[in-house]
Amino acid sequence: MVKSHSQYICQQCGYSQVGWAGKCPNCGTWGSLVETLLKEEKRISKKGKSINSSKPVSLSLVPSKLVKRLSTKIPELDRVLGGGLVPGQVVLIAGEPGIGKSTLLLQLTNNLNYALYVLGEESVGQIKVRAERLGIKNKTPQFLEETNVDVAIEAIEQLNNLSVIVIDSIQTMFTEDLSGLAGSVGQVRECTARLLKVAKSKNIPLFLVGHVTKEGTVAGPAVLAHIVDTVLWFEGEKSLSLRMLRAMKNRFGPTDEVGIFEMEDKGLISQNNAEKLFLTQKGKSEIPGSVVSSVLNGTRPMLVEIQSLVVPTKMAFPKRSAQGIDGRRLEMLLAVLIRRCGLPLYDWDVFVNVAGGLVVKEPASDLAICLSIASAFYEKAVPAKTIALGEVGLLGEIREVVAQERRIKEARRLGFTKPVSSKEASYLSQTLKILKS
Numbered sequence: 001m002v003k004s005h006s007q008y009i010c011q012q013c014g015y016s017q018v019g020w021a022g023k024c025p026n027c028g029t030w031g032s033l034v035e036t037l038l039k040e041e042k043r044i045s046k047k048g049k050s051i052n053s054s055k056p057v058s059l060s061l062v063p064s065k066l067v068k069r070l071s072t073k074i075p076e077l078d079r080v081l082g083g084g085l086v087p088g089q090v091v092l093i094a095g096e097p098g099i100g101k102s103t104l105l106l107q108l109t110n111n112l113n114y115a116l117y118v119l120g121e122e123s124v125g126q127i128k129v130r131a132e133r134l135g136i137k138n139k140t141p142q143f144l145e146e147t148n149v150d151v152a153i154e155a156i157e158q159l160n161n162l163s164v165i166v167i168d169s170i171q172t173m174f175t176e177d178l179s180g181l182a183g184s185v186g187q188v189r190e191c192t193a194r195l196l197k198v199a200k201s202k203n204i205p206l207f208l209v210g211h212v213t214k215e216g217t218v219a220g221p222a223v224l225a226h227i228v229d230t231v232l233w234f235e236g237e238k239s240l241s242l243r244m245l246r247a248m249k250n251r252f253g254p255t256d257e258v259g260i261f262e263m264e265d266k267g268l269i270s271q272n273n274a275e276k277l278f279l280t281q282k283g284k285s286e287i288p289g290s291v292v293s294s295v296l297n298g299t300r301p302m303l304v305e306i307q308s309l310v311v312p313t314k315m316a317f318p319k320r321s322a323q324g325i326d327g328r329r330l331e332m333l334l335a336v337l338i339r340r341c342g343l344p345l346y347d348w349d350v351f352v353n354v355a356g357g358l359v360v361k362e363p364a365s366d367l368a369i370c371l372s373i374a375s376a377f378y379e380k381a382v383p384a385k386t387i388a389l390g391e392v393g394l395l396g397e398i399r400e401v402v403a404q405e406r407r408i409k410e411a412r413r414l415g416f417t418k419p420v421s422s423k424e425a426s427y428l429s430q431t432l433k434i435l436k437s
Helices: 075-081 101-111 124-134 149-158 185-202 223-227 327-341 363-378 404-413
Strands: 002-010 033-041 090-095 115-119 142-145 164-168 206-210 230-235 242-250 258-264 267-270 290-297 300-312 320-323 348-354 386-388 418-420
Touching: 075 242, 075 258, 075 267, 090 101, 090 185, 090 223, 101 115, 101 124, 101 164, 101 206, 101 267, 115 124, 115 149, 124 142, 149 185, 164 185, 185 206, 185 223, 290 363, 290 404, 300 363, 300 404, 320 327, 327 348, 327 363, 348 363, 363 386, 404 418
Parallel strands: 090 206, 090 230, 115 142, 115 164, 164 206, 290 386, 320 348, 386 418
Antiparallel strands: 002 033, 230 242, 242 258, 258 267, 290 300, 300 348
8 A cells, every 4th residue: 555645854854844834943944845755655464564575685696697788879978878878777968058968869869769758848849940950850759748747657658669768858847746846856856766767667768858057067956966877967168069078977887988079050960089179270380389288088088289379568467368277277387487497478478278169177288388388489389290298397397197108199190299298308498498499
């Protein structure tokens, strides 16, 4: 026998009550009372005692089986997922509005044989317009305009041989068993739990689209990220064509992989050779202030171009502008150049930019930044086919970076045969000789 009712439970102290109140009577925390659906299920044995059907199992008795992954036919998405989708996997994908989440999932449903796309924000007519723009011709995906999670689950139960389910978005779904509005903590948690249960029971991969807050985090309760198997974050500048997909959590694969896409008229295109997005096609004569480096995104080495511009200042305090790198890191490297290498940059404006809109956070590009600034200052270009790799310390020394040999090997494959790293020079001042020779 199953009995269900809803109560307001404090997320801080666990106090429960039937009526709603903005403040917990027990701990006094405002806004901590969340409507929760409670289910009581009791099974009675012949002796009149309650029993539980679950029993402990030894791992040695559990049969080992090879999980067969389902390819999404989107190479970069498969890379981030760890080789494809696992049956019953629940994936939460989040990102800023208009970044391309729905476009990516619409392309996914087009690539698979039989999919169900539940629309909570858009109409079928709007999806039809987008599908025509993307050139989608697959007629097997089914689309359902519904925000009631119980109706959506009923539709899932009636359809057979589903390859994937997409819920766009989880914040628009609600259940009539709870009185809260769609998007509230209780509604999001309960709807996610019900969808997860049906996905696991039928072994169907499930994608949930999540909203983001103004702080840049997934909207809704933090438990939402704990419930799902995988959390993907879609990011990029809307003014640029670059899009990056990162795995923040993945129970079935690595969390250090990054998928790179380019937004075009016909949707998101996977980029196996992402260097073309970050390297400028320069002419025969090299330009001062441009140096190529290698950054590690996940396990993938990617070549990026560091550009610098140095101009005399007429202000009391020179400008230090950084795009794509940390501004404080730039100030430190400028101090090293002034003190250890003798560059009089204290009365020059310095502008540094990472081409292509990529944000570089690791210190492996320190040497390239320093060489780029020195090249712009001396107005002498770095020799062609040069790649700079190394972390620069306060003493002016060049330190080896993670996976340095792998980065250099990838650079050689792409034609950069003149590496400048900790193996070629121990101190930054030694590397500047290539500009004076």
